[in-house]
Amino acid sequence: MRTHFIAIGGAAMHNLALALHSKGYQVTGSDDAIFEPSRSRLEKKGLLPAEMGWFPEKITADIEAIILGMHAKADNPELLKAQELGLKIYSYPEFLYEQSKNKTRVVIGGSHGKTTITSMILHVMHYHNIDVDYMVGAQLEGFDTMVHLTEENDFIVLEGDEYLSSPMDRRPKFHLYQPNIALISGIAWDHINVFPTYENYVDQFKIFIEKITNGGILVYNENDPEVKRVAEEATNPIRKLAYHTPEYTVQNGVTLLETPEGPMPIEVFGAHNLNNLAGAKWICQNMGVDEADFYEAIASFKGASKRLEKIAQNGKNVAYKDFAHSPSKVAATTKAVKEQYPDKTLIACLELHTYSSLNAEFLKEYEGALDNADVAVVFYSPDAVKIKQLEEVTYEQIAKAFNRKDLIIYTNPDAFKDYLYNLKYGSEGVALLLMSSGNYGGLNFDEVKNLI
Template identity: 90%
Template sequence: MRTHFIAIGGAAMHNLALALHEKGYNVTGSDDAIFEPSRSRLEKKGLLPQELGWYPEKITADIDAVILGMHAKADNPELLKAQEMGLTIYSYPEFLYEQSKNKTRVVIGGSHGKTTITSMILHVMHYHGIEVDYMVGAQLEGFETMVHLTEDNDFIVLEGDEYLSSPMDRRPKFHLYNPNIALISGIAWDHINVFPTYENYVGQFEIFIQKITNGGILVYNEDDAEVKRIAEAATNPIRKLPYTTPQYSVENGITYLETPEGAMPIEVFGAHNLNNLAGAKWICQNMGVDEADFYEAIASFKGASKRLEKIAENGKNVAYKDFAHSPSKVAATTKAVKEQYPERKLIACLELHTYSSLNAEFLKEYEGALDNADVAVVFYSPEAVKIKQLEEVTYEQIAKAFNREDLIIYTNPEAFKEYLFHLKYDTEGVALLLMSSGNYGGLNFDDVKTLM
């Protein structure tokens, strides 16, 4: 089968391209910018476009499927040519569904936690040598790509993103997968540039539940009041399995999970991660892994990339980076680190980087999100606000939104870096938490290792 990717360089798109190449497909693609690690990974497999840019002449009649990435615009020259020729055009999620419509589809949805839960499930399957297809939003230890597709595997595990499918298809991605088994981890208003009201955002999850196949399974987090409400209100013929945060304790920086066999030390920590683990357990049990085998495997799970990822540690100090950017995730992550290291001074640094977090109206959602930190720092780039064509966010608006008198705010990347590198790490035990979906205007996280 011949496939052509319009915007092949994206994190998700290049992984799908690699997966199809591995499956034996003839893969080509274009993009106007390709960054690392996509560039090197595509080049290694001979899939890197010879020249950057859009070339309508690449669109030929022998192409079986054109796959359109979010980076491409509706007036993309290659897209227009494909439409003119009447070729079959798929969004990323549409194509994944086509690849999995004869499999048991397990879809993990939620405003937060979905990457971690998907990663936990795949770790357990990998540990026990159970082959499954998958698509996950982070690079995992022991897995070469973030997408894996075969003809033979019975299950496919899909991270169910609620963001838009493509420039042409404004439906949320997770509406297209039609799960046999679905999970919702939590609902916290996000993507306000697409879902302008809370009710509109919650409505996407209600539709997701309706998309579960008749006789399918919904696993849901009943600790989340909104998830519990919409799950219990659903009337389609599905089986509903609620989960809650399991019992655990923390001793000397080690988290112990309570199991039927007693307390078991685990690598991940924080109530939200333990809650994610409970959801992953239900999914794995419905995929044929019994409870004891789940616990045996999950004990060695260290976390997904950029999800409470330890980047440095010495006797006194520790540093983590995390993808947290939504208010609920920032609050949960900050609380988790303080709970894990109660004797250390927690310095929590949050970069406001997404459309939602840089929106003056949405900022009030962050009130209290950094209250568990001993020192709270917020960084944002006025340049990023301009690039996203948003109204200017002021220092005063941020200070008022977080409602914390001692909040430290930086707008200059060099000044923020100077602050980090002159903290007194040697004189007291510090837990440094860097939360961002960006890089604080150019911070090299490897440099943080030299501080500890």
């Protein structure tokens, strides 16, 4: 099958391109800029475009599928040519559904925890040599790509993002997968540039539940009041399975999960991650893995890339980086690290980087998010605000939003780096937590390792 990717360089798009190439498809693509690691990975398989830019002449009548990335605009020259020729144009999630419509589709949704839960499920399957198709939002240890597609596998596990499908298709991605088995981990208002009100955002999860196939299964987090309400109010003919945070203890920096066989040490920590684990267990059991086999496998799960990832440890000091940026994720991650290292000074640094977090109106959602930190630091770049064409966010607005008098705020990357380089470590040590979907204006995380 001949496929062409418009905006092939994105994290999701290039992984799908690699997966189709591996499946034997003829793959071509274009983009106006491709960065690492996408560039090297595409080049290695001979899929890197010869030159950057959009070339309508690449779009010919023998192309059987055009896959349109979010990075492409509605007036993209290649897209216009494909429309003119009447070619079949798919968004990323539409094409994934086409690839999986004869499989049992397992879709993991929620405002937070999606990547971790999906990663946990895949780790368990990999541990027990159960081959499944998948799409996940992070690079996993032991897996070559973030997308894997076959003709023969019975199951496909999909991370169900609620963001838009393509410039032409304004439906949330997870509305297109029509799951046989679905999970909702949490609902906390996000993507305010697309879903302007909390009610509108919650409605997307109601629609997601309605899309579950008749007789399918909904696994839901009953610790989240909004998830519980939405799940229990759903009237379509599905089976509902609730999960909650399991019992656990922390001893000498090690988290012990309570299991039928007694306490079991695990690599991940924090109430939110234990909650994610409980959801993953239900899914794995409905995919044929029994409870004992799940526990055996999950003991060695170290976490998804960039999700509460330990980047350094030296003596009494430890450093983590985390993809957390929404208020609920920031609060959960900060609490988790303090619980794991109660005697250390927790220095929690948050970069306001996303559209939502840099929105002056949305900022108030962050009140209390850093309360578990001993030292709370916020970094944001005024340049990022300008690039996103948002109203200027002031120092005073941020200080008021977090409602913490000792909050430290930086807007200059060099000043923030100087702060990190001159940290003072007490006798009990420091737990440094760096939370962002960006890089603090160019911070080299490898250098941070040398500071601990």
